[in-house]
Amino acid sequence: MKKLIFISALLLAGSNLMAQGFLNKLKQKAEDMASKTIDKAIEGKAKKNTESTDNNQTAAKTENGTGSSTSALTATTTYDFVPGSKVLLADNFAQDALGQFPLKWYTRSKGEVVTLNTAKGNWLRLYPGTFVSPVVNIGENFTIEFDLIMNWPAAGGYMVPAINFALYDRGNKGDILSYDYRLKNCLKFGIAPYRSEGAIQLTSYENVTKKLETDKYRVANFDRKVGNVIHVAISVQKERVRIWLDQEKIFDLPQAAPLNGNLNQLKIDMSSSNYTNEQLGYYVSNFRFAQGSADNRSKLLTTGRLETSGILFATNSAEVKSDNEGVIKEVAAAMTEDTDLKIKIIGHTDAVGKPEANLTLSTKRAESVRDALVKTYKINAERIETEGKGSTAPVTEDTSEEGKTKNRRVEFIKKQSHN
Template sequence: MNHRFRAAIFALVALGAVLPVDQAHAQLGRLRDRVRQGADQVRGAIGGGEQAAPAPAQGQEAGAGQADAPAEPGAPVAFVNFDFVPGERVLFAEDFTRDNVGDFPRRLELLEGNGEVAEVGGRRYLRAAEDLKFAIPLTEALPERFTLEIEYMAAEASLAEIYLAEGEHGYDRDGKARATFHVGTNFRTVAGLNTQDSRSTQGGFQGYQPNVPFFVRLMGDGRYTKMYVLGTRVANAPNFDVGRGRQIVVNIPGSGVAGNEGAYIASIRVAAGGRDLYDALSADGRVAVQGILFDTGSDRIRPESAPVLQRIGNMLRGHADLRLKVEGHTDDVGADDANLSLSTRRAAAVRQYLVERFGIDAARLESQGLGETKPAAPNTTPEGRQQNRRVELVRL
């Protein structure tokens, strides 16, 4: 009991344990039925074409870097203190589409317990078959500026944790104490950051639904770290040393609660923060932008795109002589013509947004959709496809 209580304090990600094997298929079937009732959400930034996977349930977010969906169709989304801007350079991305159902994901490192890829409603997830701990391997140490996005769903009264340092339980390999992020979805939907020296910051969030996917997002800049859940900034830590390592450890404990349908992770995205937009444009003449999101198959910009668009609008206001072309790019999933058409309409929507919301002279802005014709990286890996679903700003 004491161990569980301590885990609740230091846990980051509310996810649940699974049922016994003899009940699993029945529960999964009920979950699948609810999944099919949900609306699809767009994958990636400006693009993705017609690739959007079926969303697990109404009110979810679907795919790394995507939107917090409204709790009900047509309901407005409230984003409280939401200033999250995803990193541009993808260090790790996974949506489990290349893994076989029943296998543990090949690109993750199993540390303890048992997990497997499961398909629900036409979409694949990492499912915790019991208490599960795994590592997300990185090709380099987590940089000073980074973002982490994990999309998951969980039953009520379930807990988990995430460590950014390489050692276990929030400690570096040299024994230095680090921090743990936690999310609770039982009677109090609270999330935040705890350190081993008893410092903490946390806040509540609304909109959680059992067994409906949603995002936890972290944004770090040196010792400054912020955390967001369901469109709300719940932790704002200006001087916490959260640690930097070449792996991120995720611990998903099972709760054993009767009726618990288990813990599922739908996608993971880790990215390095980018340069100042104007500096990048001055140096290179163009800059890739992540985090401009749209409804599925539509050019309607989603509200959580506001922080990124605010940066662009402020830059244009601050540099009256700056003229830009907004380019829309997709990955290679979906029909070529559909990708080109959708990227064209979305690039035009971004241009119009900047004109209407920030009063930018329309003569300073052009737009063009390029579909999948100019990839920034090979489409052979999840990281590459993430890089390719983007907006680029080109100096004219």
């Protein structure tokens, strides 16, 4: 009996121990789960804090300009070419016979005046070689404009020939007549098409020594210009040189042109190529050399008179071409600066057409210039008077295209104040 009681006690004690062990295990497991839950909570909070810090740092970088932004950066510019007011030479080859080389130009190669099915007027077709313009004394402040067409096979496999334009001194056909001729002062730029872009580079010489050679400016998508008219504009003000292609500014160089260079002739060089002449087509036309003006605004304010052929109108129209309103802008600046300034705008035409029609056209052109001052530059219309004189007051003979261009002009006259 005692033995049975003893065994029962042992079993009961064992059961208690097992139960206690089981409870201890449950307790430990619960503690472990709790610990893991707390750890996860801490890790989640830390991760959240880290993400928040990263987001704040990214936002700070973006705000400070050191990180990426959701909006793209853009820049705005303007076409600020202002053509010279006094025409020195104008040539669109209208006076030359088709199939012939222009009488005023020179070459030691081959060239001929042609018409094109995609562009108006006459064009000088260039072939590999050198071409020289008439001599023209352009001075130290001048502008030059012309149109260029370059055409080659789209699927061709050869290098496309480059074309160079150079203004040089002592022009008197010397560069054409002699291979030993050496340029003293020269300002040239070249266009070298390559695949889809065009590389443009400018070089200048002063007293036979190279003054400047620029880096190559690369015009993107130049292949889209193939077969189309490219408008070239050049402005030189003493040493400063600016060049535009289709209103894209290629160069703005403060010290590029040779000082006292006496540049007076334009030379065009077309490189040779493995393409045949029938596969290529390089053409130039609509040359306009003009004397530049340092500051038309000052001229109007100080002398009381400004005369310009730089405001161009559509043919037989009073519409002002938008890319040639630089002079109007300067007049507006003068009137903004001097709020008491009142002016008279006088329009002039060449002698082509009936006098009555020219008088009406010149009046409307003067009114168009006034309207530009009023609408675009917010000048009070009461400060502006207009008049048209047609072809009654020419400044030169009307027998050539150059003379007609000079006679098609606009005058700005400062009106005297009466106190």
